Each structure stands twice: as C-alpha cells, then as structure tokens.
Amino acid sequence: MKEITLKLRGEIDRLTNKTFKFDERVGEGWFSAVYFLKTKEIAEKVIPDNVVTMQFFQKQHAVLCGTDEAIALLQEFAVEPESLEIHSLEDGDKVEPFETVLTITGPYQHFGFLEGVIDGILARRTSVATNVYEVVKAAKTSGTEKPVIFMGDRDDHFTMQSGDGYAAFIGGSKAQATHAMNEWWGKKGIGTMPHALIQLFKGDLVQATKAYKDTFPDDELLALVDYNNDVIQDSLNVAREFGRELSGVRVDTSNHMVDRYFTRNPDVLGSFDPRGVNPKLLFALREALDAEGFHHVKIVASGGFDAKRITRYERDGVPVDMYGVGSSLLKVHIGFTGDNVILNGEPQAKEGRKYRENPRLKKIELQAADIRK
Numbered sequence: 002m003k004e005i006t007l008k009l010r011g012e013i014d015r016l017t018n019k020t021f022k023f024d025e026r027v028g029e030g031w032f033s034a035v036y037f038l039k040t041k042e043i044a045e046k047v048i049p050d051n052v053v054t055m056q057f058f059q060k061q062h063a064v065l066c067g068t069d070e071a072i073a074l075l076q077e078f079a080v081e082p083e084s085l086e087i088h089s090l091e092d093g094d095k096v097e098p099f100e101t102v103l104t105i106t107g108p109y110q111h112f113g114f115l116e117g118v119i120d121g122i123l124a125r126r127t128s129v130a131t132n133v134y135e136v137v138k139a140a141k142t143s144g145t146e147k148p149v150i151f152m153g154d155r156d157d158h159f160t161m162q163s164g165d166g167y168a169a170f171i172g173g174s175k176a177q178a179t180h181a182m183n184e185w186w187g188k189k190g191i192g193t194m195p196h197a198l199i200q201l202f203k204g205d206l207v208q209a210t211k212a213y214k215d216t217f218p219d220d221e222l223l224a225l226v227d228y229n230n231d232v233i234q235d236s237l238n239v240a241r242e243f244g245r246e247l248s249g250v251r252v253d254t255s256n257h258m259v260d261r262y263f264t265r266n267p268d269v270l271g272s273f274d275p276r277g278v279n280p281k282l283l284f285a286l287r288e289a290l291d292a293e294g295f296h297h298v299k300i301v302a303s304g305g306f307d308a309k310r311i312t313r314y315e316r317d318g319v320p321v322d323m324y325g326v327g328s329s330l331l332k333v334h335i336g337f338t339g340d341n342v343i344l345n346g347e348p349q350a351k352e353g354r355k356y357r358e359n360p361r362l363k364k365i366e367l368q369a370a371d372i373r374k
Contacts, residue, residue, distance in 0.1 A: 015365075016069040018077045020185050028078040030114050037114040044110040054343035055116065056356060057103040057123060059335050064134045065094045065102055066171045067126030070164070071119045076367045080111040083369040088362035093130075093171045101359040102337075109341070116339040123337040125161075126168040132330045133172025135308040140324055142315035148323045150191070151177040152303065156328040165331060193223040193251075204228060206235045207242050214246070222247050223301065227254040231261040232282065233289045240295040249299035249322065252286065254278050256305055278304050280319045287320035301325060 024031070030038045044051065057071075068089045076082050086106040096102055102123070105112055133151065140147040151169040154162060159181070166182025177183055179190040194213055202209040210224045222243060226235040236250045254260055256277030262285055263275045273281055283300060290298050302314075303325030311324055342356040343349060350356070 015072060016185065017073045021070055021073055023074060023077055027074065027115075027118060032118055033114045034117050037116060041110045041114045044108070044113070049108065049110065051109060052107060052345055053109045053113070053341045054104055054106040054356065055113070055339050055341050056101045057119065057337055057339045058099050058101050058357065059096070059123070059127065059337045060098045061131075061335055062098065063096050063127050063335055064130040064172055065090055065096045065123075065127055066092045066130035066168045067123040068092050068103060070122045070126065071103060072365055072367075074115060074118060074122070075105065075112060078115060079107075079367075081107075081369070082111075082367040084108075085112060085367060087365040087367065088359075089365055090359075090361055091363070092126075094361070099357065101357045101362065104362065106343070113341075120337045120339055124335055125333050126164060126171075127337070128333040128335045129165050129168035129330060130172035131335060132308075132332060133169045133174045136306075136311060136324070136326055136330065137173035139308040139311035139315065142312050143318065147315075147321065148176055149174050150301075150303075150323065150325045151182060151330060152325045152327040153331050154179050154182070154327075156331050161331075169330065193220065194225050196225065196228050199225065199228040207238055210239050210243065210247075214243070221249075223249045223251060225253060226250045227252055227260075229261075230254065230258055233260075233262050233286050236286060236298070237289060237293065237295075240290060240293065240298055245297065247295075247298055249301055250286075251301040251303060251325065252278050252283065253303045253325070254282070278302050280314065280317060283319050283321060299323065303327075305329075 026032065069092055072087065072089060075085065075087065079085060084107055087104070089103045090096065133149070137149050140149050151166065151174040153165055157165070162179055162181035163184045166177050167185035169177060169182065170186045176191050178192055183189055194209060198213065199206055199209045202212065206224060206226065206228060210222070214222055224239045224247065226232045226239070229235055232252050232254065239250065240247050254277050258277065259275045260282055262282060263270055269281060273279065275281065283302065286300060299322035300320055301323040302321045306324050306326045307329035314321055340350055340354045342354060348356060
C-alpha cells in the first residue's frame with residue numbers, strides 16, 4: 002500500500018495508515034457496533050441521498066490526541082473518502098469541555114459505521130496524552146523541569162504500546178521504555194537494568210552493574226537499588242565502586258515493603274507511612290550520597306506515581322531528579338461522543354445536542370479510494 006500524505010490546508014502532513022497499520026477488517030465493520038452496520042444498510046436502501054454532519058467532542062479540559070489516526074481511518078475505510086468534508090483540530094491541541102474537535106459531512110452510509118471506532122481512538126489517545134501532560138506539568142512544580150519516563154509496557158496489552166507511546170509523546174514525555182512506544186514518532190526506547198539482571202548475579206548489585214557497564218559501555222550508568230530492600234547501602238556500594246561513572250540510582254521499592262534503613266533507624270519513624278518509595282527514604286538517600294561526595298548521582302523514583310503524588314513531592318522539595326511512571330498514565334477517563342447534528346444543511350440532533358461551530362477546526366483533504374491501492 003502506498004504512503005498517503007494527508008494535507009491540512011497544505012500546512013502540515015499528518016500520520017497515515019503506513020504508521021497505524023489498521024486491521025483490514027475495519028472496513029468490513031468487524032469492529033463497529035452492529036446497530037451502526039444496520040443503520041448503514043437502511044441508509045443505503047431507503048434514504049441514500051441524505052447528507053449528515055457528525056461532530057465529536059468530550060467533556061473535560063484535555064490534550065487532544067488521535068485526530069491523525071481518526072482521519073487516516075476515514076481515508077482508508079470510508080466510502081468515497083474524497084467526497085467527505087472533514088474539519089479537525091490537531092494532535093496536541095488543548096481542548097475545552099464540549100469543544101468540537103472533529104466534524105465529518107457526507108452521506109451517513111459512507112462513514113457512519115466508523116463512529117464508535119473513532120470515539121475509541123480519540124478516547125484512549127486523548128486520555129493517555131492528558132494523563133502524561135498532567136504528570137509532566139506536575140514534575141515542573143518546583144520550578145525545575147524533571148524528566149518523566151513512560152514505563153507502561155507491563156500495564157496493558159502489548160499491542161497498545163505504539164499508540165500509547167505516541168500519545169505519551171504528544172503529552173510531553175520524551176523518554177519511553179520500549180522501542181514500540183517510540184515507533185510512531187521515530188525514536189528508540191531507553192532503559193537500564195531490571196530486577197531480573199540483579200537476580201542473575203545472586204543479588205550482587207555491584208557485579209550486575211559492572212556486567213551492564215561492560216556490555217553497554219556507551220550507556221548512561223543507572224543502577225536499580227531496591228533489590229535487597231536496602232537502597233541507601235546498595236546506592237553507596239555502587240557509588241563507591243563506579244564513582245563519577247555512576248549517573249544515577251533508581252528506587253522502586255514495593256509499597257508492601259519497609260526499607261532496611263528504617264529498621265536500622267527506628268527513631269526516624271513517626272506519623273508517615275514508611276512503606277515503598279517515600280519522601281523520608283529519599284531525603285535520607287540524598288543525604289547519604291552527598292555525605293560521601295556523590296553529589297552528581299541522580300535519584301530516579303518509580304512505583305505508583307501519578308500527577309498528584311509528584312506535585313506533592315515537588316512542593317515538599319523531595320530530592321527526585323527523574324520520575325518513572327506507568328499504570329496511572331494508561332487510565333482511559335475521557336470519553337468522546339460522535340453526534341449527527343445537521344441533516345441536509347438544517348439543524349437536526351437529539352435533544353440536548355446541537356452543532357457547535359469551532360473556528361479552530363482546519364479543513365482536511367482526503368484522496369480518492371483508488372489512489373490508496
């Protein structure tokens with residue numbers, strides 16, 4: 002299949018099916034609600050000359066994502082796509098509640114069966130982009146921009162990674178855990194060591210880190226330090242061994258565990274929850290590293306972080322240089338709705354809905370179906 006360039010008033014190129022690689026069964030209605038398919042059939046047989054305008058919106062302040070994908074879907078599977086009149090915002094646009102983000106005008110039977118698929122694309126991509134945007138914004142609360150690593154590979158089906166990674170990129174994350182997450186925007190995944198590597202060396206973090214350094218000498222050296230549930234001692238061990246070569250340490254303590262620092266120093270316990278990664282532990286880690294001159298060693302915190310928690314850490318001055326965030330970024334909480342709001346040039350919509358004109362929408366030019374083959 003040839004690459005199709007979708008032009009937006011001649012200003013920018015949008016991503017196409019060469020990137021998205023849609024399942025061909027979309028065109029057969031396999032992923033469409035059956036009532037849409039039945040309506041398509043009725044429209045074809047009974048009222049084929051009707052022209053409708055369908056508009057899409059959601060109900061929150063959000064970072065829009067999925068428009069390129071939705072437009073490419075129409076280019077690929079709508080009947081006579083060049084006859085449709087399409088206006089759209091762009092991926093990355095900030096949108097208001099109820100703001101129209103996409104309109105499609107044409108015979109219902111040419112595109113209406115794709116309504117639910119488009120809703121789903123916009124819902125997932127916008128949810129992830131908005132989640133990431135909020136986390137990235139939270140990581141700037143202290144006035145210093147701190148990187149956020151998108152680590153969502155284990156929190157959803159692997160086939161979601163490319164789209165979620167693109168949405169995370171739109172939301173502001175430039176560091177992601179897998180190559181697939183970077184596929185749509187042309188980068189590669191980043192990462193250092195998992196707990197599995199340390200396990201292979203019987204819990205000896207220094208030996209595991211040495212093996213990593215010897216195998217990947219050009220990589221930034223970042224050690225995962227919670228395997229033995231003693232992050233301060235293990236951080237000092239690798240810092241003493243590698244000195245200036247050690248870029249940072251990552252703390253990923255399970256929220257069911259209490260680090261050995263607290264059992265050695267019970268006097269520091271108080272009204273806070275000592276489980277998992279917590280501010281008291283991170284302050285103590287920073288103090289221990291600095292006391293031995295390892296000011297250059299950065300602290301990466303991961304495990305259960307979301308925008309609210311990061312905001313709290315930043316406001317309290319918790320010494321974190323980078324955050325790793327996973328499952329909280331993948332929560333789909335923004336639902337889109339597609340409504341038919343104009344029929345043959347006249348307002349016609351279900352009660353409570355109406356056409357909402359949006360001057361920010363830009364016209365999309367699709368190509369004829371035969372060019373796509």
